[in-house]
Amino acid sequence: MTDVLPGPAGIRAQALAPDGSLLDDFVFDEAGGVVHFRNAPSPGAISCLAIAEVIADRLEER
Numbered sequence: 001m002t003d004v005l006p007g008p009a010g011i012r013a014q015a016l017a018p019d020g021s022l023l024d025d026f027v028f029d030e031a032g033g034v035v036h037f038r039n040a041p042s043p044g045a046i047s048c049l050a051i052a053e054v055i056a057d058r059l060e061e062r
Helices: 048-060
Strands: 027-031 034-038
Touching (some): 034 048
16 A cells, blocks of 8 residues: 555543542533543544434433
């Protein structure tokens, strides 16, 4: 593959659990009238419609 060239390493933020371990999944927090969705790693963009459905369901349950 001549089109692929090496490059520098990337850095991204990663959510941590209270014990300091890495969270490998999505994090939903609810406070007041707001649903916070955090820690959307690589599949976040691909699964955005499914994530939106989860958020809508949570808001509808209120």
